[in-house]
Amino acid sequence: MxxxxxxxxxxxxxxxxxxxxxxxxxxxxxxxxxxxxxxxxxxxxxxxxxxxxxxxxxxxxxxxxxxxxxxxxxxxxxxxxxxxxxRIEGASLLPLLDTLPRPAGEVAEIGAAIADALDSLHRQGVVHLDIKPANIVRRPDGAVVLVDFGVSHHAQLPDLLAEEFHLPYGSAPYMAPEQVIGVRGDPASDVFALGAIMYHLATGRTPFGDPQHLRAMKRRLWWDPPPPRARQPDCPPWLQEVILRCMEVAPQRRYGSAAHLAFDLRHADHVALTARAGRTRRDPWTARIRRRFHPDHQQSLVRAVAAPHENAPIVVVALDLDTMSEGLTTSLRRVVRNVLATIPGARVACVNVLRTRRVLPDAGLDDAGRNKHVQLLIALRHWSASLNLPEQRLTHHVLEALNPAEALLDYASHNRVDHIILGARADGIGRRLLGSVAAEVARDAPCSVTVVRQRGHGSDRRAAEAN
Missing domain, CATH: 3.30.200.20 (Phosphorylase Kinase; domain 1)
Structure with missing residues (x-):
């Protein structure tokens, strides 16, 4: 409701x-x-x-x-x-897909307008990562507006999707090869997607079809698409040159900026033609084999585009919001502040694990019909508000998993966490029989672990180091 x-x-x-x-x-x-x-x-x-x-x-x-x-x-x-x-007055590019292929001049005009929008976005430190016809809206004057930034990457913000999930996100027909293997944050990924869109507009077909599985998507790491002129002989050589340059497998072989791409699309006579312009067939199978099995090929997809925050230390605060007492809450906040005082510039990731069930279907809504995941995120924000950290230094995560300790350990390993702080479970029969999440995390974590106890329940805190 x-x-x-x-x-x-x-x-x-x-x-x-x-x-x-x-x-x-x-x-x-x-x-x-x-x-x-x-x-x-x-x-x-x-x-x-x-x-x-x-x-x-x-x-x-x-x-x-x-x-x-x-x-x-x-x-x-x-x-x-x-x-x-x-609300943008105008339509997306989706209706255009019903009347393909489009003339080369129109493809270039639309591509240049999209490149202008990408150039503006990239200058603001954002890579869209889901450039597709549905996310491109044209105003009545022809200017392009980009929408839907749910899978985007901001150079000054933590990447929550990359931290919590190990799958590529984007739209399979237009996704760049490096995205398929989990590389995010490279503006060249948007250039590739724009090349795939222009390919679609010029030929009436997407360059790699619409693969539904990761294995099929990975083929673009070594398969080049059929040249546009193989599918649409009327495609002029200069436009094929531009499209195929956008869609080079290695990011460093594509256009260096969206602005350069926009210029070429508006000045066909300035496009320097290479062997790409005259191709009518894919690379031979020998070239695909070399790319697939060359030990350095996949590494060539990863460029040094790390954002400043990615080198900042990460402090995880694991919170069991359902069982924490007020005393433990106070102790946790005090320990977090003490740890931050010793690690300047660290980012705090507040984490809660929403347990899932192995056999029975999980109930994603609470008794009031509210989404449990959302309610836990709101509760984490309330808990962290008193830390008074700026948004780029404070994130909130709800991990859904069968085993809370395994989920925390996986998050810590995947994100190279520097320190974990978590509250000790209260003494009781469950803790004695099943052990505690804190003990398992302290034993197996790849980083420092501080286990916090409420005052009056043994020592105020215990710290454990894990190799």
Whole structure:
């Protein structure tokens, strides 16, 4: 049930329901509109990644500006996560796919407008990572607006999707090879996706089809697509040159910037033609074999594009919100502040593990019909508010797993965590028979571990070092 008002905005009719969120018309007394409210899909059985991606969009959108992104009027987390933004007057590129292929001049014009939008986005430190026709909206004057930043990467913000999930996110027909193996944050990935879109517009077919499994998606690491002229002989050589340069497997062989790409698309006579321009067949099978089995090929997809925050130490605070006493809560906050005083610039990741069941289906909603994952995120935010850390130094994570200790250890290993702080379980028959999460984490963690006890229950804290 959607509340009557959300953050002062009044939600209206549903305009679009996507894989991760729903868009509703909205009104607000202080904003004439037209407005949209974006709400995550939080019903029973919805993908937890939808909520995490929504958090990323909430962090990124207020930081964006310019004519190529929707203006953001606000974000919030209660009574459920929301984003309020302008409603763009115009249509996406999706209807264009019903009348393919398109003339070369039109493909170049559309591609240049998209490249302008990407250049603006990249200059703001953001890589979109899901460039596809549905996420490209054209204003009446032809300017392009990019929408849906749920899988995007911001150079100054932690990457929540990369931290919590080990799968590639994006749209399979247009996804760059490095995204398939988990590389995020390279602007060249958006250049590849734009090349794939222009390929689709020029030939009427996507370059790699629409693979549904990771194994099939990985073929683009060593398979090149059929040249556009093999599928559409009328495609001019200069346009094929541009498209295939965008879609080079190695990021360093693509256009160095979206601005350079836009220039070439507007100045066909300036495009330097290479062997790419005249090709009518894929590379021979010998070349594909060399790429697939060369020991350095996959490494060539990874460029040095690490953001500043990625080198910052990470301190995980593991919180069992259902059982923590007020005394333990106070002790945990004190220990966190003490640890941060000794690790300047560290980021705090507040983590809760939502237990899943091995046999019975999991109930994603509580007795009041609210999404448990969302409610835990809200509770984590309340707990961390008194730490007074800026957004780029404070993140919140709800991990869904059968075993809390294994989930925490996997998160710590995957993200190279420097320190884990967690509360000791209260004494009781369950702890004596089953052991404790704290003991298992302290024993097996790849980093320092501080186990905090409430005052009056033994020592105030115990620290354990794990190799």
């Amino acid at each position: 959607v509340p009557d008002t959300i953050g002062g905005f009044t939600p209206g009719d549903v305009l679009h329901r996507g894989g991760m969120a729903v868009l509703r018309e909205a009104t607000h007394p202080d904003h004439p509109g037209p407005l949209l409210l974006k709400l995550p899909l939080v019903a029973e059985g919805d993908d937890p990644a939808a909520i995490v991606g929504f958090e990323m969009e909430q962090m990124i959108m207020p930081r964006l500006s310019g004519p190529h992104v929707p203006h953001c009027f606000g974000v919030g987390y209660e009574p459920l996560p929301w984003i309020a933004m302008e």
